[in-house]
Amino acid sequence: MTPQTKASPRPLKPSVSPEMNGGSELNPWHQAMSQLDHAGALMKMEQPVLERLRHCKRILEVSVPVRMDDGTTRVFEGYRIQHNLDRGPAKGGIRYHPQVSVDEVKALAFWMTMKCAVVNLPYGGAKGGVICDPKTMSKTELERLTRRYTSEISIIIGPDKDIPAPDVNTNEQIMGWMMDTYSMTIGYSAPGVVTGKPVDIGGSLGRREATGLGVFYVTRELAKARGFDLKGAPVAIQGFGNVGSNAAKAFHERGAKVVGVSDVTGGIYNEKGLDVDDLLAYAASNHGISGYRKAQAVPVESFVEVPCQILVPAAMENTITSKNAHKVQARYIIEGANGPTTIEADKILAQKGVVIVPDILANAGGVTVSYFEWVQDIQAYFWSEKDVFAKLQDILVLAFKQVHDMSVKKSVDLRMGAFMVGLERLAQAVRLRGMFP
Ligand code: NAD
Numbered sequence: 060m061t062p063q064t065k066a067s068p069r070p071l072k073p074s075v076s077p078e079m080n081g082g083s084e085l086n087p088w089h090q091a092m093s094q095l096d097h098a099g100a101l102m103k104m105e106q107p108v109l110e111r112l113r114h115c116k117r118i119l120e121v122s123v124p125v126r127m128d129d130g131t132t133r134v135f136e137g138y139r140i141q142h143n144l145d146r147g148p149a150k151g152g153i154r155y156h157p158q159v160s161v162d163e164v165k166a167l168a169f170w171m172t173m174k175c176a177v178v179n180l181p182y183g184g185a186k187g188g189v190i191c192d193p194k195t196m197s198k199t200e201l202e203r204l205t206r207r208y209t210s211e212i213s214i215i216i217g218p219d220k221d222i223p224a225p226d227v228n229t230n231e232q233i234m235g236w237m238m239d240t241y242s243m244t245i246g247y248s249a250p251g252v253v254t255g256k257p258v259d260i261g262g263s264l265g266r267r268e269a270t271g272l273g274v275f276y277v278t279r280e281l282a283k284a285r286g287f288d289l290k291g292a293p294v295a296i297q298g299f300g301n302v303g304s305n306a307a308k309a310f311h312e313r314g315a316k317v318v319g320v321s322d323v324t325g326g327i328y329n330e331k332g333l334d335v336d337d338l339l340a341y342a343a344s345n346h347g348i349s350g351y352r353k354a355q356a357v358p359v360e361s362f363v364e365v366p367c368q369i370l371v372p373a374a375m376e377n378t379i380t381s382k383n384a385h386k387v388q389a390r391y392i393i394e395g396a397n398g399p400t401t402i403e404a405d406k407i408l409a410q411k412g413v414v415i416v417p418d419i420l421a422n423a424g425g426v427t428v429s430y431f432e433w434v435q436d437i438q439a440y441f442w443s444e445k446d447v448f449a450k451l452q453d454i455l456v457l458a459f460k461q462v463h464d465m466s467v468k469k470s471v472d473l474r475m476g477a478f479m480v481g482l483e484r485l486a487q488a489v490r491l492r493g494m495f496p
Contacts, residue, residue: 084401087166087376093402095169098478101471107494108486112172115165116183117141121211123189125204128197135204137189139212141221142168145488148219149185150175150426152226152255153233155204159188163376167226170397171426174419176481178458180430185221187212193228205233209240216241218251218437224429225255225301227375231267235260251436254429263432265447266425271305272448273424273455274371274395275313277416280459281391285414287368293330295319295367295389298374299348302395302422304339306371311335319357319365322374325349326357328365363387372399373422379404387413394418409472417474419481420455420462427454 083089092113099109123135138161141149151171154164164186172184189208193201215221225234234256241252250261258264265272282289292315296303299322311317316332324347327333333354342348349356357365363372363379364386372378373395379387384404392408392415394400400408400415408415428451435441442450458480466476 084380084403085377086162087398088162088169090398090402091166091169094474094478095482098475098482101469101475102479102482104482104486108489111489112143112169112482112485115140115142115168116144117215118161118165119212119215120161121208123204123208123211125200125207127200135189135191135208137187137208137211138164139185139187139215139221139223140164140168141185141215142183143172143485144183145492146172146176146183146485147181148183149221150180150182150224150429151185151187152224153208153229153237154186154188154226155191155193155201155228155233156188157190157192158375159190164188166376167397170419172485173478173481174423174426176484177419177462177477178423178427178454179484180426182222182426182430185223186226187223188226201233202236205236206240209237210244213241213244216252218249218433222251222429222433223253224426227300230301231255231257231262234262251433254432256432261432261436263428263435263447264442264444265451266428266432267301268305268309269428269447269451270302270395270422270425271307271373272309273427273451274302274306274373274393274421275309276424276452276455277421277459278310278369278391278393279313280456280463281393281414281416284459284463285391290314291316292369293318293332293367294369294371295328295362295365296371296373296395297321297326297362297378297399298372298396299338299342300373302425303371303373304342306373306395307335308339310369315369318367319354319362320348321357321359321362322347322349323359326359326362326365327351327354328357329354330366361386363389369393371395375399377401379408381407384408385411387411389413392416394421397422405472405474415472415474416459417477420458420473420477423458424451424455427451 119139167186175182234253242248256262319328370389376398379400381403384407462476
């Protein structure tokens with residue numbers, strides 16, 4: 060019996076184009092599966108491949124006991140989820156946040172599978188997370204949490220198996236502790252087990268800037284394709300962490316005008332443009348941008364509505380939804396964050412003529428330089444920053460062109476263009492490997 064003839068109990072959804080059903084709007088996994096179904100239907104993807112991509116390969120849930128500074132013990136819940144390994148080892152970040160959930164981590168792992176395929180990296184997708192609020196924890200508590208979490212997930216991670224990286228509320232130091240914990244367990248240094256590490260212990264030059272810089276590179280390619288000028292273009296950036304702050308720097312240094320920025324503490328806007336270096340220094344010494352005086356304050360909840368030409372959501376999922384999409388003034392949205400725009404919002408924005416460069420292309424600069432870091436670690440041969448940025452640019456320019464060409468050829472938006480490019484590569488790997496046993 061061929062795989063085609065054995066029907067799955069789950070019927071394939073029909074093409075859902077304008078009536079595409081996002082499931083529950085704020086559930087990232089439902090949103091992700093709706094995107095997959097839509098792309099699969101447009102491509103007439105065979106059922107066995109789609110059915111396999113609708114499931115995560117491995118879901119590991121761990122409890123992480125931590126001795127707190129006051130002598131009590133708290134047990135945190137954590138996850139490591141590998142969505143697909145057909146194109147190579149799993150790759151994806153680790154998030155520390157009170158709102159981490161299994162459906163969120165599943166969706167983020169799925170988007171990593173798609174992203175790695177879109178930029179043609181030899182990786183599958185994964186993600187991890189711990190339900191915690193790192194803002195209320197001391198550095199020593201965070202270190203103990205990180206080391207115990209690493210130990211708990213060490214049964215499925217490794218340089219050849221699954222390579223974590225930073226995400227929301229995790230950073231180079233946390234990657235350093237992860238690398239050390241894993242290395243202590245196996246008895247020798249294994250820098251290739253995580254990326255986004257400090258440069259002194261096997262990190263790559265340029266990794267810190269990579270995601271934000273990549274956001275700029277794809278915006279520049281969009282500007283070329285759509286014939287608009289980035290010089291002086293007003294840009295608003297939601298989120299001022301790794302992605303948002305480095306995107307702000309990249310836009311500012313290359314002549315665009317950063318008019319608005321927000322983070323969890325507040326939003327600011329100045330139509331004349333912000334001095335990004337001054338703002339970075341302010342945010343570093345004040346634990347956020349709230350209270351910055353050289354701009355007007357904007358509520359965090361309505362930040363995406365500020366006047367601008369280019370909006371870069373670089374914070375969390377679901378910040379642009381059916382509730383606020385009609386108030387967005389931007390002409391272009393470049394998704395620095397993963398999953399910031401819901402399917403319902405996508406529809407409203409499409410009607411308004413807003414062009415969206417999707418997360419699986421727009422923020423792929425991070426995983427691309429993570430890939431470079433892993434390659435450098437394996438070879439123990441390190442590249443210059445110039446080489447890293449040149450290679451990053453080559454990969455993103457090519458990926459943008461392939462996605463843009465696909466969207467023109469198939470008359471779909473850039474999100475579906477990206478899904479179609481990624482899905483075709485992924486499907487080919489699934490077909491060629493076949494099914495075990
Ligand atoms: P981060 O922890 O460094 O920064 C997150 C920022 O978002 C902080 O400034 C925080 O204050 C802000 N924020 C949180 N909620 C907000 C809200 N409601 N409104 C405004 N700001 C808010 O995290 P990061 O690494 O910059 O990740 C941001 C996003 O980019 C996430 O979706 C992540 O998955 C995605 N991403 C990160 C990378 C990477 O290399 N770090 C790569 C690809 C995608």
